[in-house]
Amino acid sequence: MGPRSCAMAEVATAPVLTLGNGICVGMLAVSGTAFDGPLWEYSNTPGAVHSVELRISQGFSPLGEWGSTTLACDATAVVDWQNADTGRSGTVSRHIPASNTSTRPVLVPVETGPGRVRLTVRTDRPSLPVSTDVVVP
Template sequence: MNDVGTAPVLTLGNGICAGILSASGTAYDGPLYEYSNAPGSTHSVELRITQGFSPLGEWAPTFLACDVTAIIDWRNFDTGQSGSVSHFVPARHSSTTPMVVQVHTGPGRVQLTLRTDRPNIPVSTEVIVP
Protein backbone atom coordinates (compact mmCIF):
# COMPACT_ATOMS: atom_id res chain seq x y z
CA MET A 1 0.00 0.00 0.00
CA ASN A 2 1.17 3.51 -0.81
CA ASP A 3 -0.16 6.78 0.58
CA VAL A 4 -1.34 9.46 -1.83
CA GLY A 5 -2.37 13.06 -1.23
CA THR A 6 -3.04 16.17 -3.24
CA ALA A 7 -2.66 19.86 -2.67
CA PRO A 8 -6.01 21.65 -2.28
CA VAL A 9 -8.04 22.47 -5.39
CA LEU A 10 -9.34 26.04 -5.33
CA THR A 11 -12.81 26.12 -6.86
CA LEU A 12 -16.03 28.00 -7.21
CA GLY A 13 -19.14 26.11 -6.19
CA ASN A 14 -22.86 26.60 -6.47
CA GLY A 15 -23.59 30.26 -7.05
CA ILE A 16 -20.69 32.46 -5.94
CA CYS A 17 -19.32 30.11 -3.28
CA ALA A 18 -15.51 29.85 -3.06
CA GLY A 19 -14.25 26.49 -1.90
CA ILE A 20 -11.32 24.18 -1.24
CA LEU A 21 -11.37 20.49 -2.19
CA SER A 22 -8.68 18.07 -0.94
CA ALA A 23 -8.00 14.37 -1.43
CA SER A 24 -5.86 11.83 0.37
CA GLY A 25 -5.89 8.08 0.33
CA THR A 26 -4.18 4.80 -0.33
CA ALA A 27 -3.05 2.92 -3.44
CA TYR A 28 -3.48 -0.81 -2.83
CA ASP A 29 -3.18 -4.18 -4.56
CA GLY A 30 -6.22 -5.81 -2.90
CA PRO A 31 -8.51 -7.57 -3.05
CA LEU A 32 -10.60 -5.58 -0.59
CA TYR A 33 -12.68 -7.48 1.95
CA GLU A 34 -16.42 -7.97 1.55
CA TYR A 35 -17.46 -5.12 3.90
CA SER A 36 -15.44 -2.40 2.16
CA ASN A 37 -16.73 0.29 -0.19
CA ALA A 38 -15.58 -1.79 -3.18
CA PRO A 39 -15.49 -5.49 -2.25
CA GLY A 40 -12.99 -7.51 -4.29
CA SER A 41 -11.37 -4.40 -5.78
CA THR A 42 -7.72 -4.80 -6.81
CA HIS A 43 -4.91 -2.49 -8.01
CA SER A 44 -6.78 0.74 -7.31
CA VAL A 45 -6.65 3.99 -5.36
CA GLU A 46 -9.11 4.78 -2.57
CA LEU A 47 -9.44 8.56 -2.11
CA ARG A 48 -11.04 10.38 0.80
CA ILE A 49 -12.29 13.71 -0.57
CA THR A 50 -12.99 16.55 1.84
CA GLN A 51 -14.12 20.14 1.55
CA GLY A 52 -13.06 23.36 3.22
CA PHE A 53 -11.11 23.71 6.42
CA SER A 54 -11.85 24.26 10.07
CA PRO A 55 -9.28 26.47 11.83
CA LEU A 56 -10.25 25.09 15.26
CA GLY A 57 -10.65 21.43 14.39
CA GLU A 58 -13.73 19.23 14.16
CA TRP A 59 -15.68 21.18 16.81
CA ALA A 60 -15.69 24.45 14.86
CA PRO A 61 -17.52 25.40 11.66
CA THR A 62 -16.00 24.53 8.28
CA PHE A 63 -15.17 27.38 5.93
CA LEU A 64 -14.73 27.38 2.13
CA ALA A 65 -17.01 24.41 1.43
CA CYS A 66 -19.35 24.32 -1.59
CA ASP A 67 -21.45 21.71 -3.37
CA VAL A 68 -19.31 20.55 -6.33
CA THR A 69 -18.67 17.50 -8.45
CA ALA A 70 -15.12 16.21 -7.95
CA ILE A 71 -13.47 14.82 -11.07
CA ILE A 72 -10.43 12.57 -10.84
CA ASP A 73 -8.62 12.11 -14.15
CA TRP A 74 -6.02 9.33 -14.13
CA ARG A 75 -3.35 8.04 -16.45
CA ASN A 76 -1.33 4.85 -15.94
CA PHE A 77 2.14 5.50 -17.40
CA ASP A 78 3.03 1.78 -17.42
CA THR A 79 -0.04 0.44 -19.26
CA GLY A 80 -1.07 3.55 -21.22
CA GLN A 81 -4.63 3.33 -19.91
CA SER A 82 -6.45 6.42 -18.69
CA GLY A 83 -9.86 7.36 -17.41
CA SER A 84 -11.93 9.67 -15.30
CA VAL A 85 -14.11 9.25 -12.22
CA SER A 86 -16.60 11.88 -11.05
CA HIS A 87 -18.57 12.07 -7.84
CA PHE A 88 -20.85 14.75 -6.38
CA VAL A 89 -19.42 16.01 -3.07
CA PRO A 90 -21.85 18.04 -0.92
CA ALA A 91 -20.36 20.84 1.21
CA ARG A 92 -21.01 18.86 4.41
CA HIS A 93 -18.18 16.40 3.60
CA SER A 94 -15.47 17.93 5.76
CA SER A 95 -12.42 16.20 7.23
CA THR A 96 -14.61 14.42 9.80
CA THR A 97 -16.95 12.95 7.14
CA PRO A 98 -14.97 12.43 3.92
CA MET A 99 -16.47 11.18 0.66
CA VAL A 100 -14.78 7.90 -0.32
CA VAL A 101 -14.14 7.36 -4.05
CA GLN A 102 -12.50 4.34 -5.73
CA VAL A 103 -10.29 4.91 -8.78
CA HIS A 104 -9.60 1.64 -10.62
CA THR A 105 -6.28 2.29 -12.38
CA GLY A 106 -4.57 -1.08 -12.56
CA PRO A 107 -1.01 -1.60 -11.31
CA GLY A 108 1.80 0.80 -12.21
CA ARG A 109 2.89 4.42 -11.96
CA VAL A 110 -0.27 6.54 -12.07
CA GLN A 111 -0.86 10.27 -12.39
CA LEU A 112 -4.00 11.56 -10.65
CA THR A 113 -5.47 14.99 -11.41
CA LEU A 114 -8.17 16.37 -9.11
CA ARG A 115 -10.50 19.06 -10.43
CA THR A 116 -14.17 20.06 -10.23
CA ASP A 117 -17.00 20.71 -12.66
CA ARG A 118 -16.87 24.43 -11.80
CA PRO A 119 -14.14 27.02 -12.45
CA ASN A 120 -11.11 25.69 -10.54
CA ILE A 121 -7.35 25.33 -10.32
CA PRO A 122 -6.67 21.56 -10.73
CA VAL A 123 -3.83 19.72 -8.98
CA SER A 124 -1.92 16.58 -9.96
CA THR A 125 0.13 13.97 -8.14
CA GLU A 126 1.73 10.63 -8.93
CA VAL A 127 1.51 7.34 -7.05
CA ILE A 128 2.70 3.77 -7.59
CA VAL A 129 -0.26 1.38 -7.48
CA PRO A 130 0.99 -2.07 -6.38
Protein backbone atom coordinates in the same frame (compact mmCIF):
# COMPACT_ATOMS: atom_id res chain seq x y z
CA MET B 1 -4.47 -20.06 5.94
CA GLY B 2 -4.24 -16.56 7.52
CA PRO B 3 -5.45 -13.28 6.02
CA ARG B 4 -3.53 -11.95 3.05
CA SER B 5 -1.54 -8.79 3.67
CA CYS B 6 -2.15 -5.88 1.35
CA ALA B 7 0.54 -3.61 -0.12
CA MET B 8 -0.42 0.06 0.19
CA ALA B 9 0.87 3.54 -0.63
CA GLU B 10 -0.50 6.81 0.77
CA VAL B 11 -1.78 9.48 -1.64
CA ALA B 12 -2.26 13.19 -0.94
CA THR B 13 -2.63 16.34 -3.02
CA ALA B 14 -2.65 20.05 -2.41
CA PRO B 15 -6.17 21.44 -1.89
CA VAL B 16 -8.30 21.96 -5.01
CA LEU B 17 -9.71 25.50 -5.00
CA THR B 18 -13.00 25.85 -6.88
CA LEU B 19 -16.13 27.83 -7.46
CA GLY B 20 -19.10 25.82 -6.28
CA ASN B 21 -22.82 26.35 -6.53
CA GLY B 22 -23.62 29.99 -7.22
CA ILE B 23 -20.74 32.27 -6.26
CA CYS B 24 -19.43 30.06 -3.46
CA VAL B 25 -15.65 29.65 -3.20
CA GLY B 26 -14.73 26.17 -2.04
CA MET B 27 -11.83 23.88 -1.32
CA LEU B 28 -11.59 20.11 -1.67
CA ALA B 29 -9.13 18.21 0.52
CA VAL B 30 -7.93 15.00 -1.15
CA SER B 31 -6.02 12.06 0.33
CA GLY B 32 -6.22 8.32 -0.01
CA THR B 33 -4.57 4.96 -0.34
CA ALA B 34 -3.27 3.01 -3.34
CA PHE B 35 -3.48 -0.75 -2.78
CA ASP B 36 -3.07 -4.11 -4.47
CA GLY B 37 -6.11 -5.76 -2.83
CA PRO B 38 -8.41 -7.48 -3.01
CA LEU B 39 -10.44 -5.48 -0.52
CA TRP B 40 -12.56 -7.40 1.95
CA GLU B 41 -16.30 -7.91 1.56
CA TYR B 42 -17.32 -5.10 3.95
CA SER B 43 -15.27 -2.36 2.27
CA ASN B 44 -16.56 0.44 0.07
CA THR B 45 -15.54 -1.55 -3.03
CA PRO B 46 -15.38 -5.25 -2.10
CA GLY B 47 -12.93 -7.26 -4.18
CA ALA B 48 -11.23 -4.21 -5.73
CA VAL B 49 -7.62 -4.77 -6.79
CA HIS B 50 -4.78 -2.49 -7.95
CA SER B 51 -6.74 0.70 -7.33
CA VAL B 52 -6.72 3.98 -5.42
CA GLU B 53 -9.37 4.86 -2.84
CA LEU B 54 -9.54 8.64 -2.44
CA ARG B 55 -11.05 10.41 0.57
CA ILE B 56 -12.43 13.78 -0.57
CA SER B 57 -13.84 16.31 1.87
CA GLN B 58 -15.04 19.88 1.75
CA GLY B 59 -13.54 23.00 3.24
CA PHE B 60 -11.09 23.84 5.95
CA SER B 61 -11.55 24.03 9.71
CA PRO B 62 -8.85 26.15 11.38
CA LEU B 63 -9.86 24.74 14.80
CA GLY B 64 -9.94 21.09 13.74
CA GLU B 65 -12.98 18.85 13.61
CA TRP B 66 -14.72 20.69 16.49
CA GLY B 67 -14.61 24.11 14.83
CA SER B 68 -16.70 25.53 12.03
CA THR B 69 -15.73 24.79 8.44
CA THR B 70 -15.05 27.49 5.85
CA LEU B 71 -14.64 27.17 2.08
CA ALA B 72 -17.29 24.45 1.78
CA CYS B 73 -19.79 24.50 -1.08
CA ASP B 74 -21.41 21.83 -3.24
CA ALA B 75 -19.10 20.71 -6.05
CA THR B 76 -18.50 17.70 -8.27
CA ALA B 77 -14.96 16.34 -7.98
CA VAL B 78 -13.46 15.03 -11.22
CA VAL B 79 -10.45 12.68 -11.05
CA ASP B 80 -8.54 12.17 -14.29
CA TRP B 81 -5.96 9.38 -14.20
CA GLN B 82 -3.25 8.09 -16.53
CA ASN B 83 -1.28 4.87 -15.94
CA ALA B 84 2.21 5.46 -17.41
CA ASP B 85 3.05 1.73 -17.38
CA THR B 86 -0.06 0.40 -19.17
CA GLY B 87 -1.20 3.46 -21.11
CA ARG B 88 -4.71 3.14 -19.67
CA SER B 89 -6.53 6.29 -18.58
CA GLY B 90 -9.92 7.32 -17.34
CA THR B 91 -12.06 9.77 -15.42
CA VAL B 92 -14.16 9.31 -12.29
CA SER B 93 -16.52 11.97 -10.94
CA ARG B 94 -18.48 12.22 -7.72
CA HIS B 95 -20.68 14.96 -6.24
CA ILE B 96 -19.23 16.18 -2.92
CA PRO B 97 -21.88 18.00 -0.84
CA ALA B 98 -20.77 20.94 1.32
CA SER B 99 -21.77 18.91 4.38
CA ASN B 100 -19.07 16.30 3.72
CA THR B 101 -16.30 17.92 5.76
CA SER B 102 -13.17 16.27 7.17
CA THR B 103 -15.22 14.18 9.63
CA ARG B 104 -17.35 12.71 6.80
CA PRO B 105 -15.23 12.38 3.64
CA VAL B 106 -16.67 10.88 0.46
CA LEU B 107 -14.83 7.71 -0.65
CA VAL B 108 -14.06 7.66 -4.36
CA PRO B 109 -12.62 4.44 -5.86
CA VAL B 110 -10.35 4.82 -8.90
CA GLU B 111 -9.58 1.54 -10.69
CA THR B 112 -6.22 2.29 -12.32
CA GLY B 113 -4.51 -1.09 -12.45
CA PRO B 114 -0.94 -1.57 -11.17
CA GLY B 115 1.83 0.84 -12.14
CA ARG B 116 2.91 4.47 -12.03
CA VAL B 117 -0.24 6.58 -12.06
CA ARG B 118 -0.76 10.34 -12.39
CA LEU B 119 -3.94 11.58 -10.67
CA THR B 120 -5.34 15.03 -11.46
CA VAL B 121 -8.21 16.31 -9.33
CA ARG B 122 -10.43 19.18 -10.47
CA THR B 123 -14.12 20.07 -10.35
CA ASP B 124 -16.77 20.49 -13.03
CA ARG B 125 -16.75 24.25 -12.25
CA PRO B 126 -13.88 26.72 -12.65
CA SER B 127 -11.09 25.34 -10.42
CA LEU B 128 -7.35 25.10 -9.91
CA PRO B 129 -6.57 21.41 -10.63
CA VAL B 130 -3.87 19.59 -8.71
CA SER B 131 -1.88 16.52 -9.74
CA THR B 132 0.11 13.88 -7.92
CA ASP B 133 1.92 10.69 -8.89
CA VAL B 134 1.57 7.38 -7.07
CA VAL B 135 2.76 3.82 -7.62
CA VAL B 136 -0.21 1.48 -7.39
CA PRO B 137 1.04 -1.92 -6.18
